[in-house]
Amino acid sequence: MKKNIVFYVTRQYMKQNKGRTFTTFAGIVFMVLLMTCVFVGRDTGIYYLQDVASLKNGKWHVSMYGITSEEYEEVREMPNVKETALSAAFGSTMFGASANPERPYLNLKAYSAPCFDWMNIKLSEGRLPENSREIIVSKSAAEDGSDIxxxxxxxxxxxxxSITGINSEIKETVFPFQNITIKYGETKDVPEEFPYWGENEDFRENRTYTGQKGTYQVVGIMEPPAYEQMGAAGYTAITLLEDSQAAALETFNLSLILDVENNPDQDIPALLRAAGAGGYEIDVNDYVLAFTASTSDTTLNLVVKFMTVFFVVLIMAASVILIYNVFNMSFQERSRYLGMLCSIGATGRQKRSSIFYEAFFLLVFALPTGVLLGIGVIRLAMAAFRPFIGSFLRISSLVTIDPAVIRISWENLAAVILASTVTVLISAWLPARKIGKIGPVECIRGNIWKKSRQYQMQASFIHMFGAEGMLAKNMLLRRNKKVRSVGSAAAVFLVVLTVTIFGSDAVHRIIRVKMGEEEMSLNTERYDYVLYAGESKLEALKEEIEKDAGVEYTAKWRDGMFAGQVPVDAYGAEYWDALHGVFNLYYHRELSEEEFREEHGFRGGASMPVNILSVDMDTMRDMAGKIGADADRLLDPEQTSAIVLSTGAVSTSSFMIGGMSPEKYRMFRISRMTDMKEGDTVPVSLYSSYEEKEVEVPVEIAGFAETNQLQDYVEFKNNNYMWLIVNEAAGSRMADILRVEGAASSMMDEMLLIRMNGKPTDIIDRLQRASEQDDARFGILETEYQSTMANAVSGIVDVMLFSFIVLTSVICLLNLFNSIRGWRLESRQELAVLRSVGMASGQMKKMLLYECAGIFLWALLLAGVFSGMLIACVRFGLVVIFGNLELPTPWLWIAGAALVVGAVLTGLTLYGFGRERQEELYENMRREGV
Incomplete structure (x- = not known):
């Protein structure tokens, strides 16, 4: 007998059983689809993030400034350097076509050809320069009225x-955005983004001509480059840097793209060492490098790898059970036709090849179908991601709606094919092995796995569940293999839902903890940005900020985390009980009161930290009104009165005891941080470095506030210590005491809260650029940064997990539907006999419900075991990556998932019963129980 006869018979069998064949094919297609989403979708998402990140500063990885030709050759020969591009700044020139008196210059740069792409130079009209005598000019000149x-x-x-100080009466003039301080008689060079001040009494601007001249033709108008600042004195123009020009330059700038995929861990350190030896400046494009797979040792890539492996295993497991169940359900029918072939000479190997042939025949057609569908799903998912990407990278204003490019590589396709092939091979192996061992007589007879067994009537069981319950029990015992298949299918469905729900909840908890839930955060609807700086610099910055057209208002506060100390008895009994509970978890036992006090260090003169927040007078007046406190006392500039935040929290992550690990994570909420009352005085101690002693500042309690009462201005999250809120005059006095000798800062430095009005401005961009300078000594943050980031990442996670649940649920539903179909087909003879002896439809339905309940209980038991193992695995992996976090099991959501699976199981069973009732009674009795 030739092997192709077996394959021919197998194909005929597949044609005769179209429903079963379609179920198997659909299951394999969805398995391939999910594999495509995992492998191709992962790379597509990472590269899309990289493309979006490049909108911020460009596509380059590293830039070096002021290097020579010899240094360039050394860097270019480094093994980790993939591509290079050169640029140079020619300086400023007068721009006669300018229509803005505050921007009279043109700043000319020269780029080698790759730089135009790397720096995101986009034309609004014309073309790029093709030689060193052609330029493109920023569109911002035309927007300001120029007719260029x-x-x-x-x-x-x-x-x-450059600028020179000319006013002998002024000690120094501060330019905070450029981090320049100029004194009388002093001359300093200024960068190209320095504003044009014109004639003034404090300093003069100098122009030192370089001797370079030229006539340039405008061949294009470009969108303003990301680095061009609206407040700069000049507009940007770019020409082509030809090789001959670069060779003639003493120094120039070099941009690099690194070969991060082949050597991810050594590129940046090597370049930094080279930069230090060469003495030139270096800049790293962290936005892009974070998504180039170069950070293989970071949390991001660890999570990606961990979740990739986990989802692949889960997909494979669900698919294996589906395909295995299809073959197992048709085992008896398949064994008959293979037994006939065996009777005329077919070997066990040929019978096994029939199973493998069917599986891989379907896989051949499922692979292209699944890959194409997977690409479509990835496109939809990326479209859903897009609203969150800008927030995730903090560049929402730069993100366009361009669709993501699907990243299909031979490595990804090979991974999809390999994973799919292994899944199908595992699925078909066990049924093929079983059928290959059965002889021709047993196959043809068709009762291989049936056992002769007596089922006794149990009166107590009938009394509890009726005759329908007894029949259901015996039916389940007689069809135990089919029942196990249905139970396994339901269990897989429940496991997928349970583990995904747990994973989703765990990731959201990690996001909330790891995205920086600070003790205090500003109301994002009232304040857009917060700027931190020393007082002298803050005043100079404040003056510049307030006159900007895009700023609505500003407010000055002071934030003093752990600024003061108070006696231990200033904290109340509820606080100490909660902290006692934290210590118990670290010591893994119940500490006595004496042990706790000794371990915490309660001795003579012991004290505890206290946080201090000073707010402007308008805010203090509003806060007093919200809590019903005496506004006059709180606003009195001569009196130190405070609003005390009454609520707080302590946890095993906020209090750490050196060298010890807590038994488990736990947070204790505190409703009353102190037992003191309104009108009492808190003896706050502030350490003065000038006097080298503690200075006591009595603070009168003017009122208590709950967190939600102040949320219009500030939100306190999980604060471990008391907060005292005082007016700005009291805050200033405290800051003077806390000022460090010889330093410009204090433990209670001012912060400037900024509210924007929506008008176009680059003030924030200028502040951010200025704050990135090495000795800037100030910083600016978006007030909504933490919530925006957390919401963006949560949104991405939700889209991913929802997509995964939907797609795997299709596989699970196919599996469950096919299993129930096989179970009902094998039971149709018994059901027909029961109807023939008078069983009513209601009784039949009741019996089927009992059967569903039994199968569901078996599925719950099975799912409980495997879900517990998988959840433990996920929890362990996430704890290893993120540290010791509380990751509880979301029982309520899991219970909902169980109800969904139970409802689907019952619904599909009753649907099958309803269809069978329409068939002829004698036809069902005549059929074989296959």
Missing amino acids: AVGDLVEAEFFER
Whole structure:
């Protein structure tokens, strides 16, 4: 007998059983689809994040400034450098076509060809320069009223700018955005983003001509580059840097793209060492490098790898059970036709090949179908991701709606094919092995696995559940293999839902903890940005900020975390009980009161930290009204009165005891941080470095506030210590005491809260750029940064997990539907006999419900075991990656998932029963129980 006869018979069998064949095919297609989403979708998402991140500063990885030709050759020969591009700044020239008196210059840069792409230079009209005598000019010049156009000529004579202090009566003039301080008689060079001040009494601007001249033709108008600042004195123009020009330059700038995929861990350190030896500046494009797979040792990539492996295993497990169940359900029918072939000479190997042939025949057609469908799903998922990407990278204003490019590589396709092939091989192996061992007589007879067994009537069981319950029990025992298949299918469905729900909840908890839930955060609807700086610099910045057209208002506060100390008895009994509970978890036993006090260090003169927040007078007046406190006492500049935040929290993560690990994570909420009352005085101690002693500042309690009462201005989250809120005059006095000798800062430095009005401005961008300078000594943050980031990441996770649940649920539903179908087909003879002896439809339905209940209980038991193992695995992996976190099991959601699975099981069973009732009674009795 030739092997192709077996394959021919197998194909005929597949044609005769179209429903079963379609179920198997659909299951394999969805398995391939999910594998495509995991492997291709992962790379697509990472590269899309990289593309979006490049909108911030460009596509380059590292930039070096002021390097020589010899240094360039050394860097270019480094093994980790993939591509290079050169640029140079020619300086400033007068721009006669300018229509803005505050921007009279043109700042000319020269780029080698790759730089135009790497720096995101986009044309609004015209073309890019093709030689060193052609330029493109920023569109911002035309927007300011200039009539510059393509074809115009620009005469250039380049100079470098500097300023000199000329007012002997002024000690120093501060330019906070450029981090420049100029004194009388002092001259300093200024960068190209320095504003044009014109004539003034404090300093003069100098122009030092470099001797370079030229006539340039405008060949294009470009969108303003990301680095161009609206407040700069000049507009940006770019020409082509030709090789001959670069060779003639003493120094120039070098941008690099690194070969991070082949050597992810050594590129940046090597370049930094080279930069230190060469003495030139270096800049790293962290936005792009974070998504180039170069950070293989970071949390991001660890999570990606961990979740990739986990989801692949889960998909494979669900698919294996589906395909195995299909073959197992048809085992008896398949064994008959293979037994006939065996009777005329077919070997066990040929019978096994029939199973493998069917599985891989379907896989051949399922692979392209699943991959194409997977690509479609990835496109939809990326479209759903897009609203969150800008927030995730903090560049919402730069993100376009361009669709993501699907990243299909031969490595990804090979992974999809390999994983799918292994899944199908495992699925078909056990049925093929079983059928290959059965002889021809047993196959043809068709009762291989049936056992002769007596089922006794149990009166107590009938009394409890009726005759229908007894029949259901015996039916389940007689069809135990089919029942186990249905139970396994339901269990897989429940496991997928349970583990995914747990994973979703765990990731959201990790996001809330790891995205920086600080003790205090500002109301994002009232304040857009917060700027931290020393007092002298803050005043200079405040003056610049308030006159900007895009700023609605500002407010000055002071934030003093752990600024003061109070006696231990200032904290109340509820606080100490909660902290006692934390210590118990660290010591893994119940500490006595004496042990706790000794371990915490209660001795003579012991004290506890206290946080201090000073707010502006308007805010203090509103806060007093919200809590019903005496506003006059709180606003009195000579009196130190405070609002005390009454609520707080302590946890095993906020209090750590050196060298010890807590038994488990737990947070204790506190409703009353102190037992003191309104009108009492809190003896706050502030350490003065000038006097080298503690200075006591009595603070009168003018009122208590709950967190929600102050949320219009500030939100306190899980604060471990008391907060005292005082007016700005009291805050200033405290800051003076806390000022460190010889330093410009204090433990209670001012912060400037900024509210924008929506008008176009680059004030924030200028502040951010200025704060990134090495000795800037100030910083600016979005007030909504933490919530925006957390919401963005949570949104991405939700989309991913929802997509995964939907797609795996299709596999699970196919599995469950096919299993129930096989179970009902094998039971149709018994059901027909029961109807023939008078069983009513209601009784039949009741019996089926009992059967569903039994199967569901078996599925719950099975799912409980495997879900517990998988949840333990996920919890262990996430704890290893993120640290010791509380990751409880969301029992309520899991109970809901169990109800869904139970409802689907019952619904599909009753649907099958309803269809069978329409068939002829004698036809069902005549059929074989297959």
